[in-house]
Amino acid sequence: MLYSLDWPLVPHYAAALVFGYLCGSIPFGVLLTRLAGAPDLRSVGSGNIGATNVLRTGRKWLAAATLAGDMLKGTAAVAITNAFFGRDAAMCAALGAILGHLFPVWLGFKGGKGVGDLYRAVAGLRAHG
DSSP states (O other): OOOOOOGGGHHHHHHHHHHHHHHHTOOHHHHHHHHTTOOOGGGSTTOOOSHHHHHTTTOHHHHHHHHHHHHHHHHHHHHHHHHHHOHHHHHHHHHHHHHHHHSOGGGTTOOOOOHHHHHHHHHHHHHTO
């Protein structure tokens, strides 16, 4: 159902979108493989920054940590935003987290596939609904 926009809350929605984007744009696969001394993830296997490609480096624990980080970034953005600004702003944070994963500013706007982030962001919204 459509409803009118509450204009005084627009800055909160914009802040939630930016916060979600920044959370979603954290490239856990790239960061963790760098910290572990593994080769640049974008030059291994498919070149993707996700947990499946991290697994191709042969380090299962690193792939599990990447998966956990990728799972939590969207959920954390939704949960934190929901706690401070409510459900509508949390939806903006979910959108921002998905866009951040797809187009991370830190990697020249070339990110992951975003399917998992979409699922986790929606799961976060359902949990806080």
